[in-house]
Amino acid sequence: MKDHDRYRVLFLCTGNSCRSQMAEGWARAMWGDRIEAYSAGIERHGLNPNAVKVMAEAGIDISGHRSKLVDDLVDVGFDLVVTVCDHAHETCPMFPGGAEVIHVGFDDPPKLAEAAGTEEAKLDCYRRVRDEIKAFVETLPDVMKAETGKDIPASRPEATAIRDGVRERYAGIATADGGCCCSSTSCCAPDALGQPDASAKLGYSDNDLSAVPEGANMGLGCGNPQVITALKTGETVLDLGSGGGFDCFLAAGQVGDSGHVIGVDMTPEMISKARANADKGGYGNVEFRLGEIEHLPVADGSVDVILSNCVINPSPDKPQVYRDAFRVLRPGGRLAIADVVALGQLPDGVSVSLDAYCGCVAGAIPARKVEALLQEIGFVEIAVEVKQESREFIKDWFPGSGLEEHVRSAEIRARKPAGCGCCG
Numbered sequence: 217m218k219d220h221d222r223y224r225v226l227f228l229c230t231g232n233s234c235r236s237q238m239a240e241g242w243a244r245a246m247w248g249d250r251i252e253a254y255s256a257g258i259e260r261h262g263l264n265p266n267a268v269k270v271m272a273e274a275g276i277d278i279s280g281h282r283s284k285l286v287d288d289l290v291d292v293g294f295d296l297v298v299t300v301c302d303h304a305h306e307t308c309p310m311f312p313g314g315a316e317v318i319h320v321g322f323d324d325p326p327k328l329a330e331a332a333g334t335e336e337a338k339l340d341c342y343r344r345v346r347d348e349i350k351a352f353v354e355t356l357p358d359v360m361k362a363e364t365g366k367d368i369p370a371s372r373p374e375a376t377a378i379r380d381g382v383r384e385r386y387a388g389i390a391t392a393d394g395g396c397c398c399s400s401t402s403c404c405a406p407d408a409l410g411q412p413d414a415s416a417k418l419g420y421s422d423n424d425l426s427a428v429p430e431g432a433n434m435g436l437g438c439g440n441p442q443v444i445t446a447l448k449t450g451e452t453v454l455d456l457g458s459g460g461g462f463d464c465f466l467a468a469g470q471v472g473d474s475g476h477v478i479g480v481d482m483t484p485e486m487i488s489k490a491r492a493n494a495d496k497g498g499y500g501n502v503e504f505r506l507g508e509i510e511h512l513p514v515a516d517g518s519v520d521v522i523l524s525n526c527v528i529n530p531s532p533d534k535p536q537v538y539r540d541a542f543r544v545l546r547p548g549g550r551l552a553i554a555d556v557v558a559l560g561q562l563p564d565g566v567s568v569s570l571d572a573y574c575g576c577v578a579g580a581i582p583a584r585k586v587e588a589l590l591q592e593i594g595f596v597e598i599a600v601e602v603k604q605e606s607r608e609f610i611k612d613w614f615p616g617s618g619l620e621e622h623v624r625s626a627e628i629r630a631r632k633p634a635g636c637g638c639c640g
């Protein structure tokens with residue numbers, strides 16, 4: 217399978233004016249959450265107004281489509297090309313990129329309409345072909361399976377469902393009081409929840425483990441942000457998805473009384489737990505704020521260092537997480553993030569599983585995509601270091617699933633440019 221989220225299908229005919237445009241319209245309407253549909257031609261004829269009219273009658277607006285040439289789309293990388301005009305399979309070019317090509321010829325409505333006496337009879341020709349194309353597009357997942365052996369993946373959970381699911385999962389963990397909260401083995405470290413061992417495997421020292429209030433180390437991380445950057449006395453540190461406050465308390469020791477640590481988490485039960493832990497430990501330089509990492513409750517340009525441990529990967533809007541991180545960092549401020557990245561395309565069953573989202577796996581993207589995102593936002597000194605040895609603890613997250621072959625923990629470093637006072 218290619219390195220993209222949804223299957224890409226191209227409907228191809230000579231002029232990309234009528235049949236291929238109707239097929240694209242139907243495919244987007246029926247399968248838009250599972251298939252990216254495109255259409256193109258080998259000549260540019262413009263959009264047929266009668267095709268637009270009869271599609272509108274069926275409730276589908278293709279008036280915004282434009283007539284495209286195959287050459288315009290060579291870089292897209294299709295899984296399947298469907299030629300839809302009578303002889304397209306003979307006249308169409310060989311398609312680059314290894315896509316499967318199948319031919320499904322439909323009659324040409326303008327040609328059929330030549331013999332029609334009235335305007336309404338002409339439109340009936342278009343309607344007939346429209347409905348034939350619809351019947352074909354309805355079977356697209358089956359066609360795809362038969363022709364290519366590939367299943368079109370089920371749709372991914374919606375952003376709200378992911379957020380609600382993640383929040384519910386971590387609320388359960390926060391209130392489980394050390395026992396396993398999980399309905400399945402899908403917490404970030406389900407086997408070791410509430411046990412210091414899990415964090416010991418991530419590179420925390422015995423001193424770290426004993427320095428924090430009991431219950432703060434919940435064994436939910438995938439790395440140790442404390443080793444990614446050296447915190448300095450007096451710095452302001454922000455922890456994205458602070459959980460029980462483990463990394464915040466360790467950071468508090470590093471920045472001292474003149475420094476300040478803010479933990480942000482969207483799960484109220486986690487915030488309550490972290491605040492109770494702060495009270496237990498008597499921390500005067502740590503506070504916890506309820507909020508989403510995509511919309512941080514933190515002022516512009518006010519933070520020296522952003523830490524995070526195994527939180528960004530399940531976010532349904534990772535670009536927004538990094539944009540808001542950029543906003544709150546001071547010029548010259550730095551990111552020191554431990555997160556899970558994908559080694560390639562995740563198996564279909566994983567990428568659509570809400571359980572796997574909550575378990576810090578399904579939302580993972582490749583390291584190079586993280587780098588590209590950071591670069592686009594304006595970060596500099598970007599480094600995403602994939603920790604191959606993390607396979608050892610990741611295999612315990614979903615035992616027997618083989619997921620350790622698809623994801624790794626990574627250390628993500630980047631800096632907001634020092635002369636960037638204007639763009640926060």
Ligand SMILES: C[S@@+](CC[C@H](N)C(=O)[O-])C[C@H]1O[C@@H](n2cnc3c(N)ncnc32)[C@H](O)[C@@H]1O
Pocket residue numbers: 382383386404434435436437438456457458459460461462463480481482483486507508509510524525526527530531576
């Ligand atoms: C895997 S746990 C990690 C907790 C902590 N960083 C640690 O290492 O112990 C993920 C935490 O991030 C929080 N979280 C997940 N997605 C979030 C989001 N979009 N905004 C804010 N918090 C989020 C969860 O509520 C949970 O407490």
